Amino acid sequence: MSAFYFGSPQRQLFGYLHTPQGSATGGVLLCPPWGAEYQYAHRALHFLAKRLSGRGFVVLRFDYSGTGDSWGDSTDADLSQWVDDTTLAAGELRAASGLDRLDLVGLRVGAGIAAQAVAKLDGVRRLVVWDPITDGDRWLNGHGVADADQDEATVEVSGSLVSSDFVRQYRSIGGNMLDRGTVDKMLVLVTQRDAWNRDILPEGGGVERELIEQPASWVEEESIWTGQIPVDAVGRIVEWLT
Amino acid sequence: MAHVKETVLNFGPAGELVGILSRPGEAGDGPSKSADLAVVILNAGVLHRVGPNRMHVRLARSLAAQGTPCLRFDLPGIGDSRALGGKEGMLEENVIGMRAALDVLERRGVADRFLVFGLCSGADHAFILACVDPRVIGIAIVDPTRTFPTRKALLLKLLGPARRPEVWLRLITGRYRLFSKWRDSFRSGRAKGGLTSPSQELRRAREELSKLVERDVKICYLITGGRGEYRYREQLFDAFPEVDLRRTTRIEIFPNAAHTFPREADRLALEAVVGEWVDETARCQTGSSDEVGEAAELELDREAAPAGGEVRRPDPSASW
Numbered sequence: 028m029s030a031f032y033f034g035s036p037q038r039q040l041f042g043y044l045h046t047p048q049g050s051a052t053g054g055v056l057l058c059p060p061w062g063a064e065y066q067y068a069h070r071a072l073h074f075l076a077k078r079l080s081g082r083g084f085v086v087l088r089f090d091y092s093g094t095g096d097s098w099g100d101s102t103d104a105d106l107s108q109w110v111d112d113t114t115l116a117a118g119e120l121r122a123a124s125g126l127d128r129l130d131l132v133g134l135r136v137g138a139g140i141a142a143q144a145v146a147k148l149d150g151v152r153r154l155v156v157w158d159p160i161t162d163g164d165r166w167l168n169g170h171g172v173a174d175a176d177q178d179e180a181t182v183e184v185s186g187s188l189v190s191s192d193f194v195r196q197y198r199s200i201g202g203n204m205l206d207r208g209t210v211d212k213m214l215v216l217v218t219q220r221d222a223w224n225r226d227i228l229p230e231g232g233g234v235e236r237e238l239i240e241q242p243a244s245w246v247e248e249e250s251i252w253t254g255q256i257p258v259d260a261v262g263r264i265v266e267w268l269t
Numbered sequence: 270m271a272h273v274k275e276t277v278l279n280f281g282p283a284g285e286l287v288g289i290l291s292r293p294g295e296a297g298d299g300p301s302k303s304a305d306l307a308v309v310i311l312n313a314g315v316l317h318r319v320g321p322n323r324m325h326v327r328l329a330r331s332l333a334a335q336g337t338p339c340l341r342f343d344l345p346g347i348g349d350s351r352a353l354g355g356k357e358g359m360l361e362e363n364v365i366g367m368r369a370a371l372d373v374l375e376r377r378g379v380a381d382r383f384l385v386f387g388l389c390s391g392a393d394h395a396f397i398l399a400c401v402d403p404r405v406i407g408i409a410i411v412d413p414t415r416t417f418p419t420r421k422a423l424l425l426k427l428l429g430p431a432r433r434p435e436v437w438l439r440l441i442t443g444r445y446r447l448f449s450k451w452r453d454s455f456r457s458g459r460a461k462g463g464l465t466s467p468s469q470e471l472r473r474a475r476e477e478l479s480k481l482v483e484r485d486v487k488i489c490y491l492i493t494g495g496r497g498e499y500r501y502r503e504q505l506f507d508a509f510p511e512v513d514l515r516r517t518t519r520i521e522i523f524p525n526a527a528h529t530f531p532r533e534a535d536r537l538a539l540e541a542v543v544g545e546w547v548d549e550t551a552r553c554q555t556g557s558s559d560e561v562g563e564a565a566e567l568e569l570d571r572e573a574a575p576a577g578g579e580v581r582r583p584d585p586s587a588s589w
Binding site: 029030031032039041043063066069070073094095096100101183186187188251252253 | 275276277279287289314315316317318319321322323326327348349529531532533
């Protein structure tokens with residue numbers, strides 16, 4: 028396992044590579060959530076990465092620009108840039124693993140980012156969209172961001188100061204971001220029954236949809252002041268990819 | 270951020286620990302404040318080194334841009350760091366991890382004197398590290414989990430509701446549990462040993478603080494709006510009147526800030542205060558590195574130690 032920076036010297040992205048004990052059977056790129064969801068879900072994604080590397084996968088976790096340990100301020104956040112960051116990270120994973128064909132797993136907004144990145148990448152076999160955000164407008168309203176707020180130059184959202192352009196991008200997030208694209212198989216994994224009943228989720232050939240009711244890993248559990256690890260959901264992702 | 274270089278550090282007994290070192294940029298970007306001083310940022314609870322609302326990243330970069338190298342890292346078993354796997358308990362492992370962070374910076378020639386920043390359990394850890402390691406010359410601690418009540422604090426807690434009209438309405442209509450609240454407060458104060466008979470914990474804290482003052486360890490004591498049991502600015506000084514804390518300690522209250530600084534304005538205010546304090550402390554310590562005294566050997570007592578996974582929030586009852 029190793030932590031490292033990659034990308035151009037002026038715009039370095041933070042990555043953490045989990046390597047298996049023996050020879051690699053596959054490579055998995057994990058696309059994280061954003062904002063407070065990012066900080067609370069860190070444990071769950073770390074746990075997933077460890078479980079996958081235990082099954083022979085080389086796994087790369089990384090932070091988008093303007094988030095986590097990566098280059099940039101929160102006001103630099105940009106969904107299009109994050110898709111490009113994801114393609115860059117995929118290249119790093121390929122170089123590190125020596126494998127051409129990869130799988131992508133995205134959690135919350137990371138699900139949409141991963142799906143968008145697939146369109147720019149060759150050789151992605153499978154895609155897991157995990158508790159995807161399917162309605163950015165509703166998400167922002169739920170976080171107290173009104174339509175009028177995006178008239179300001181910057182807006183505070185989920186513990187971050189972001190540009191109004193970013194808010195507009197976020198507001199436009201919809202189920203159409205989750206197109207299966209060119210991947211062979213896609214798993215839509217939902218842990219919240221209300222989202223399962225409400226959200227318009229991808230369907231069709233090659234798409235499997237599953238509800239496994241579990242704690243929301245991206246929400247702060249007050250007794251531990253961070254997100255819980257949804258062990259069954261993580262286990263299902265590992266099994267599906269193995 | 271311009272003029273800051275960041276490097277991943279792996280360190281610890283077998284490389285278990287992960288941190289990011291932020292350093293001032295190339296020569297010409299500005300003079301380093303003090304060639305042998307660095308800031309170390311500890312985890313807040315179990316959130317990884319990025320910190321709540323990315324606060325630690327911003328603070329590290331802002332301090333580095335001002336000329337002070339800064340390491341943010343994950344304690345054993347938190348974030349990207351692995352547990353050390355020894356027979357030690359959590360607190361002992363954390364102390365080993367914290368000292369390993371100072372060691373790696375010293376070994377790499379980054380610094381040999383340190384200021385340590387921590388929020389909540391991170392504040393507790395910073396205090397513990399200062400007690401056991403003489404290389405620590407200052408701590409900036411935000412909302413430590415241990416606060417010590419005074420008579421004035423208890424009075425303010427009891428009188429607090431009097432400022433709220435709805436409390437008077439409930440009192441008049443017999444729906445306010447005034448006496449049970451007073452009783453609970455009194456019991457809570459007695460249980461914590463903070464009123465008239467100093468508890469073992471209070472005596473111990475007094476001894477530790479006295480030793481830090483004796484070593485001239487600077488303390489930047491930062492309290493957020495909810496403040497838990499911390500009721501007024503000078504409470505720390507009043508709780509330990511026999512310790513000359515005023516000489517070494519700066520107290521700052523952030524009345525509008527929540528515990529994890531979710532608002533930009535509060536994060537900026539925190540960065541400004543800590544930056545200013547680091548500046549002052551660096552100036553104050555320049556040329557005095559030989560005067561660092563021996564650290565007290567702190568007995569690691571799990572009862573008095575912070576729970577590694579616990580992040581305390583300000584007590585909502587503070588505003589009742």
